[in-house]
Every structure is written in C-alpha cells, then in structure tokens.
Amino acid sequence: MSEEFPPVLQALAEAVSAEFPGRLLSRTSFRGNLRFHVCPDKAHEILKYLKTRGGFGMLVELSAADYLQYPDAEDRYGVWYCLLDVENGRRLIVKTKANDPDPTLDSVVDLWEGANWMEREVYDMYGIVFRNHPDLRRILLPDEFVGHPLRRDYPMRGKGERHNFPVLTRAEG
Amino acid sequence: MALKLADVIAPPADVREKDYLWTLNFGPQHPATHTTLRIVLNLDGEVIVNSIPDIGFLHSGFEKLGEHLDFNQYVTIVDRMNYISPVANEIAWHHSVETLLGIDLTPRCQYIRVIFSELMRLHDHLLCVGAAALDLGAFTAFLYAFNQREKINELNEWASGQRFHPSYTRVGGLQRDIDDVWIGKLRAFIKQFPSALADVTGLLNRNRIFLDRTRDIGILTREEAINRSVTGPVARASGLVRDLRKDEPYLAYKDFDFKVVAAKEGDCLARYLVRMEEMRESIKIISQAIENLPSGPVNASVDERMVLPNQLSVYRSIEGLIHHFELFMTNRKWKPPVEEVYAATESPNGELGFYIVSDGTGTAYRARTRPPSLVHFALFNHLAQGHTISEVAPILGSLNIIAAELDR
Amino acid sequence: MALEDFLGDNIFVTKLNDIASWCRKNSLWPMPFATACCGIELMATGASKHDIARFGAEAFRFSPRQCDLMIVAGRVVMKMVPVLQRIWLQMPEPKWCISMGACASSGGVFDTYSVVQGIDRFLPVDVYIPGCPPRPEQLLQAVIDLQDKIQRTGTVLGSEFDRRIRPEGPRPLALEVPQELQIVAPGNYASSNRLVPGSCHNSQANLLQGLSGLKGENLS
Numbered sequence: 001m002s003e004e005f006p007p008v009l010q011a012l013a014e015a016v017s018a019e020f021p022g023r024l025l026s027r028t029s030f031r032g033n034l035r036f037h038v039c040p041d042k043a044h045e046i047l048k049y050l051k052t053r054g055g056f057g058m059l060v061e062l063s064a065a066d067y068l069q070y071p072d073a074e075d076r077y078g079v080w081y082c083l084l085d086v087e088n089g090r091r092l093i094v095k096t097k098a099n100d101p102d103p104t105l106d107s108v109v110d111l112w113e114g115a116n117w118m119e120r121e122v123y124d125m126y127g128i129v130f131r132n133h134p135d136l137r138r139i140l141l142p143d144e145f146v147g148h149p150l151r152r153d154y155p156m157r158g159k160g161e162r163h164n165f166p167v168l169t170r171a172e173g
Numbered sequence: 174m175a176l177k178l179a180d181v182i183a184p185p186a187d188v189r190e191k192d193y194l195w196t197l198n199f200g201p202q203h204p205a206t207h208t209t210l211r212i213v214l215n216l217d218g219e220v221i222v223n224s225i226p227d228i229g230f231l232h233s234g235f236e237k238l239g240e241h242l243d244f245n246q247y248v249t250i251v252d253r254m255n256y257i258s259p260v261a262n263e264i265a266w267h268h269s270v271e272t273l274l275g276i277d278l279t280p281r282c283q284y285i286r287v288i289f290s291e292l293m294r295l296h297d298h299l300l301c302v303g304a305a306a307l308d309l310g311a312f313t314a315f316l317y318a319f320n321q322r323e324k325i326n327e328l329n330e331w332a333s334g335q336r337f338h339p340s341y342t343r344v345g346g347l348q349r350d351i352d353d354v355w356i357g358k359l360r361a362f363i364k365q366f367p368s369a370l371a372d373v374t375g376l377l378n379r380n381r382i383f384l385d386r387t388r389d390i391g392i393l394t395r396e397e398a399i400n401r402s403v404t405g406p407v408a409r410a411s412g413l414v415r416d417l418r419k420d421e422p423y424l425a426y427k428d429f430d431f432k433v434v435a436a437k438e439g440d441c442l443a444r445y446l447v448r449m450e451e452m453r454e455s456i457k458i459i460s461q462a463i464e465n466l467p468s469g470p471v472n473a474s475v476d477e478r479m480v481l482p483n484q485l486s487v488y489r490s491i492e493g494l495i496h497h498f499e500l501f502m503t504n505r506k507w508k509p510p511v512e513e514v515y516a517a518t519e520s521p522n523g524e525l526g527f528y529i530v531s532d533g534t535g536t537a538y539r540a541r542t543r544p545p546s547l548v549h550f551a552l553f554n555h556l557a558q559g560h561t562i563s564e565v566a567p568i569l570g571s572l573n574i575i576a577a578e579l580d581r
Numbered sequence: 582m583a584l585e586d587f588l589g590d591n592i593f594v595t596k597l598n599d600i601a602s603w604c605r606k607n608s609l610w611p612m613p614f615a616t617a618c619c620g621i622e623l624m625a626t627g628a629s630k631h632d633i634a635r636f637g638a639e640a641f642r643f644s645p646r647q648c649d650l651m652i653v654a655g656r657v658v659m660k661m662v663p664v665l666q667r668i669w670l671q672m673p674e675p676k677w678c679i680s681m682g683a684c685a686s687s688g689g690v691f692d693t694y695s696v697v698q699g700i701d702r703f704l705p706v707d708v709y710i711p712g713c714p715p716r717p718e719q720l721l722q723a724v725i726d727l728q729d730k731i732q733r734t735g736t737v738l739g740s741e742f743d744r745r746i747r748p749e750g751p752r753p754l755a756l757e758v759p760q761e762l763q764i765v766a767p768g769n770y771a772s773s774n775r776l777v778p779g780s781c782h783n784s785q786a787n788l789l790q791g792l793s794g795l796k797g798e799n800l801s
C-alpha cells in the first residue's frame with residue numbers, strides 16, 4: 001500500500017542517501033505517513049541534515065515501541081521521530097532501531113529542545129539510553145523503580161510495586 | 174546512570190556560590206496545580222532561579238492498557254486521559270484507528286464529531302480560563318464558566334448517557350445518533366452562550382489585577398515554540414499559526430468558515446485572549462454544522478464488517494447478530510493491516526496524536542499518545558525563570574496542564 | 582416537675598458528645614485531594630449549580646492542617662501514596678475520609694502496575710462513592726451520610742478512633758504476584774519520595790503485618 005513520495009521528499013531522500021551512503025535503509029509509506037528508515041549509528045546526523053537542509057524545524061513526536069512479540073520483527077526496539085516542516089506543512093517520520101543488551105541512541109536534544117522530556121520518557125518506559133542527553137533521569141516513575149514497564153515482557157499488573165506501602169490505621173496520626 | 178534529583182536541583186554554576194538561594198517544594202498537593210504536579214523551585218528571595226518539574230504522580234499505565242484492550246474498548250480509557258475535554262480524545266483515538274483501518278466516515282458522523290470536538294473546545298477553554306482566574310483570585314469568573322460547563326455536561330448526558338466520560342465514538346461511527354431534542358438543546362445552548370462568554374470577558378478583560386498578573390509574564394517566542402514542539406493555543410499565542418483543522422483538514426472541517434486565532438505577544442495574557450477568541454470561533458462552527466447537518470446513517474457501511482451494527486439489527490436479524498458477535502469474539506474482531514500509523518487531530522490543548530502499531534489483530538500492539546500537556550509542561554522552566562513565585566500560578570494556568578494526559 | 586419546665590425555653594439539655602458531633606458535622610472543612618477526573622466533578626460540586634455550601638462543607642482548604650474531611654477524588658498511584666498518607670497524618674483529629682469514585686475505592690478501570698487498587702488498603706476510609714465519576718449529587722449524598730455517621734458515633738474527645746488499631750481495608754494485593762516475580766522497590770526510602778517506615782508512631786508493626794507477603798529485607 002505504498003503511495004508516491006512528493007518530489008521534494010524524493011529529492012531529499014536522494015540527497016540523504018548521497019550524503020550518508022547506505023544509511024537510509026528504505027522508504028515506506030502508509031495512508032499518508034511517509035517514513036525513512038535509517039541506521040541507528042548515523043540517525044543523529046541524518047536528523048540534523050533533515051533539520052538544517054530539509055527544513056524540518058519541529059519535532060512533533062518521539063517515542064518507541066518494543067517489537068519483542070511482533071510478527072517478523074528483527075530488531076527489539078523501534079524509535080520514531082515525527083518531523084514537521086512548519087513553513088510548508090510537510091510531515092516526515094524517521095524510524096530507527098535499537099537492540100538489547102544495551103539499547104543506545106544519540107540524543108537529539110541538541111537539535112530540538114522539545115525532545116528532552118520525550119527521550120526521558122522513552123528511557124523510563126523502555127530503558128533506551130540516549131547518549132549526550134543533558135538530564136537522563138526517570139520521568140514518570142519513582143527514582144528507585146526497577147524495570148521498564150512498557151516492555152512487552154513486563155506484566156500489566158506489575159510485580160508487586162503497587163502494594164509496597166505502610167498501612168495506616170485509624171488510631172494513628 | 175540515573176542522576177539523583179538532588180544533583181539536578183543544584184542551581185546553575187554561575188550562581189552556585191550564592192549560598193542564600195533556597196529551595197521550595199511546590200506541590201504535588203497545591204491548589205494552583207489543579208491536580209498533581211510537583212515543581213522544585215530554586216529561589217533567590219522570591220525570584221525563581223531554576224525550577225525542576227517532577228511529574229508522574231498520576232502515571233496510571235494508559236499505554237500499557239492500550240496494548241490489552243481492543244479498539245472500541247480502549248475508548249473508555251482514552252476518555253479519562255484529558256478529562257476536561259473527553260470526547261476530543263475519543264475522536265482523536267478513533268481518527269487514528271480509522272486511518273489505520275481505512276474507513277471513510279459518513280457525512281453525518283463527520284458533522285456530529287465536529288460538533289462534539291468544538292463543544293469540547295468550549296469545555297476545555299472554559300475550565301482553563303475559569304480555573305486560571307480562580308487562581309488569581311477572580312472567583313466569579315470561575316462560577317460563570319462552570320455554569321456553562323454544566324450545560325455541556327447535560328448535552329453529553331443526553332447524547333450518550335454519561336455526563337462526564339461519554340465514550341461516545343465507535344470505530345467507524347458513533348454510539349448512537351443524536352435526536353431532535355438534543356438538537357433543540359444545542360440550539361438553546363448556542364443562543365445563550367455568547368452572552369455568558371461576554372460576562373466572563375467583562376469580568377476579566379479590564380480587570381486590573383488580572384491584567385497586571387498576566388501581561389508580559391512567561392513570554393514564549395515563536396522560535397522557542399518551534400524548537401520546543403509547542404502546538405495548539407499556546408503556540409498560536411506566540412505567533413506560530415498552525416491549526417490542524419485548517420492545515421490538514423480532517424473530519425468535515427473544510428466545509429466550515431472559521432478563522433484561526435493567533436497572537437504575537439506569547440505571554441499569559443495572549444494565551445488567555447486566544448482561548449477566549451477561539452471559543453467564539455467554535456460557536457460559529459457549531460452553528461454552521463447544526464444548520465447544515467446532513468441526513469443519513471451515522472455509521473459507515475456495515476458491509477465492511479468493521480463497524481458495530483445497530484441495536485435493532487442485532488435483535489431482529491440473524492446477519493446483524495452474527496456480525497455483532499464477530500466483532501466481539503476475541504479471535505475475530507478487526508483485521509487491520511500489519512502496519513503503523515500516526516494520525517493527529519487538533520485537540521483543545523494542541524496536537525493530540527496517536528501512533529498505533531498494529532500486528533494484525535483487533536488490539537493495538539502499541540498505542541502511543543502524543544500528549545500536548547507533556548510538551549507544554551516541559552516549557553515551564555523556560556517560562557518561569559526570572560519571574561517571582563506568585564507568577565507560577567498564572568503560568569501554570571495559561572499552559573493548561575492536565576495531569577492525567579501529562580503522566581498517562 | 583420536669584427538668585424542661587424548670588429550665589425554660591432557652592436552655593436545652595443534651596449530651597456533650599452529641600453537641601460536639603452536631604457542631605462538627607455541620608461545619609466539615611474538606612481537604613480536596615483531587616488527583617484526576619473525579620477532581621473536576623469535585624470542583625463542579627463546589628461550583629454554581631450543585632453548591633456544596635448548602636451542606637456546610639464549602640470551606641475547601643488546601644492546607645491539611647485546617648481540614649477535617651479528606652476527599653480523595655481520583656486514582657492514586659504508587660508515587661502518590663506516600664504523599665496521601667503524609668497529608669492524612671498532617672490533618673488534625675477528628676478527621677474523616679471520603680473515597681470518591683471507582684479509582685480511589687478499588688482502582689477502577691486501571692488494573693495496571695502503578696495504580697493502587699483502592700486507597701483503603703493503606704488508609705482508613707469512612708464513605709465510599711461508586712461511579713466513574715460519581716455525579717455531584719452522589720458526592721452530596723456522601724457528605725450527608727458522613728454527617729449521619731458523625732452524629733451517631735462521634736465523641737467529644739474522639740475516643741471512638743482509639744479502638745480501631747487494625748487495618749480496616751482489604752490486605753495489600755501482594756499474593757497476586759508470585760514471590761519470585763516481586764520487585765519491592767529496593768530504593769532508599771529515606772531519600773526518595775516515599776514515606777519513611779516507622780516515621781509515624783506504631784506504623785512499623787502494621788507495616789510488617791500488612792506486608793508479610795512481601796520480601797522482608799527491604800523493610801528494615
């Protein structure tokens with residue numbers, strides 16, 4: 001179900017492949033979502049190129065998925081960056097991947113400040129470490145939490161962490 | 174690896190030697206946070222030197238639930254995400270699901286969804302404006318705003334049976350059609366709304382205290398708005414004129430005549446004014462939609478086996494019953510393509526998108542929400558630095574942070 | 582001669598407990614612990630149409646030290662429980678607690694890793710309100726019911742609370758997860774945002790009792 005890329009993006013894709021040979025793995029599209037799949041080692045450079053040369057000034061969304069139980073998946077984690085060209089209203093999704101044992105990617109906070117909390121959330125939920133992130137802490141879960149709950153192998157009802165509190169009775173306090 | 178909070182709270186290096194700086198904990202239980210946020214403020218006297226927002230006090234695992242509930246069930250959960258404009262979330266969720274499944278909605282359904290999105294915009298902006306005014310001491314505006322919200326709740330209740338979390342949309346359609354009584358109620362609502370809005374405007378727009386506490390507070394420039402992924406009214410108040418209703422028209426938005434409201438200043442006052450003006454535009458859209466409401470079915474064609482059949486055909490015909498059964502059996506349900514899709518709508522708060530990864534079953538493999546509140550709250554430190562403590566309340570109020578959407 | 586005749590119209594005789602309870606029940610000062618959607622309905626109850634002031638409970642105070650009724654409106658997640666307990670401990674006696682909505686009472690639709698399945702597992706609750714969210718009328722009814730309870734059980738010195746030294750809610754759900762899968766957050770309780778065990782008097786015993794299904798070594 002592949003749609004045509006508009007000429008501008010086609011030219012951009014060619015420029016990216018010329019600049020980073022072999023790093024633009026493929027282009028796919030589905031219902032108007034246009035996607036570049038890129039190699040993780042050059043993902044940061046490609047995103048920088050897209051920002052400076054391609055005009056994609058805004059990072060709308062950044063998140064990840066764990067493809068552990070996904071049919072025919074080769075890599076464990078997929079990370080997507082939804083970019084937006086504010087002046088022309090064009091959208092582009094850049095997808096890259098990461099793998100166990102230590103999933104690592106380069107942080108894009110230096111390109112878009114908006115990525116800061118989104119990357120922290122991905123780190124919190126999936127344990128993907130973003131290199132050069134200014135402040136990579138857990139964001140939603142308590143600091144002392146162990147595990148990454150959105151991974152597919154984490155049980156939905158948790159591992160007992162929601163029961164671990166003192167019980168107050170009526171007579172105290 | 175993980176830094177300790179204590180390391181980060183330390184002020185920037187150039188002021189570190191100033192040992193008179195002190196730390197104040199704002200929240201998680203504080204009236205101006207409305208719900209549950211915590212901000213650790215580093216103060217020089219009463220001037221904010223640095224602030225560390227600490228969130229997650231309402232993290233309830235929405236996205237994990239999204240991987241276990243099917244496309245129609247998850248709508249009840251999505252409702253509870255941005256609880257001051259519930260139907261807007263439902264519409265956004267089912268917009269993504271329908272994009273994935275490739276369903277075209279009927280014109281009537283599109284119009285009704287437009288009406289509900291705009292009602293929810295009123296719902297949201299009323300609470301945002303009313304509560305922001307409440308935090309600044311203007312209690313009357315809050316009462317006026319809530320009076321109107323009650324009326325919208327009644328509309329919800331009449332249409333769907335629940336006043337607060339209606340769960341009104343379904344894949345390819347709606348829970349049920351609206352009736353003439355509802356339309357009459359809506360007309361009455363539209364008629365009285367402008368004067369109620371004028372009351373709120375009159376209470377705030379020339380209110381000296383309100384103006385002094387919001388003008389030139391928390392300024393966000395256009396460049397910073399782009400850099401920090403800001404969308405919605407907050408972005409439009411900074412001159413970043415983007416509105417998905419105009420730029421990427423979904424539903425039936427291209428049929429309507431309305432303006433995108435924007436401002437240049439980017440301060441709290443501009444954000445308040447943009448919201449007030451947007452309510453006027455919403456009322457315009459609602460009246461156009463209700464006057465031109467197309468007739469016909471609300472659910473997309475039943476042949477595609479994706480939309481729930483209506484109640485009558487389930488009870489009276491064998492085809493309807495089988496069809497209903499098929500959508501509810503755990504091993505049948507929908508057969509979406511094994512693909513992923515990102516689709517966004519303009520929710521009252523900004524761009525609300527869902528990224529759905531589908532593995533070919535009726536349940537999303539990954540249901541990621543793109544929450545505007547998270548992006549907007551990340552702005553807080555940038556906006557608050559250099560202001561005094563008393564200005565935390567107007568900044569928070571103008572960003573309209575919804576904790577459940579922030580933490581999911 | 583009956584006592585009433587002797588005292589006349591302007592004096593009446595009652596028990597000290599009754600008059601104290603009567604005063605307390607008609608001037609409840611709620612502490613709105615509003616975390617989620619139910620909190621908005623709580624605001625609606627306080628706003629124009631439903632107007633909780635008709636029942637003498639309109640003086641919402643955000644400082645726990647000024648309140649005697651905690652209304653927990655919305656889901657409470659694991660990061661919030663210590664805050665909730667601390668606020669409860671800061672409220673002066675006599676105090677009561679209303680658990681508003683399905684989430685606060687039982688976890689509601691959120692049966693996930695982070696949502697506490699009912700605050701009554703960790704905190705005493707007096708009135709539960711069903712609904713998601715409860716209508717404002719239901720909240721008003723809960724306030725009326727609570728007033729009734731205060732009138733029936735209240736004592737001037739609050740001695741009705743002294744006897745209730747055992748946890749009253751269901752036991753923590755610890756047995757749901759097999760022992761080897763349990764992670765009992767091994768962090769440093771003192772430095773994190775959790776409550777320090779033993780910081781409130783005699784909670785250590787309850788703690789060990791309530792958590793006997795969990796790993797013991799992390800509780801020291």
Ligand code: SF4
Pocket residue numbers: 253617618619620654655656681682683684685689690712713714715
């Ligand atoms: S009970 Fe329902 S309305 Fe109340 S907090 Fe829970 S989900 Fe929200």
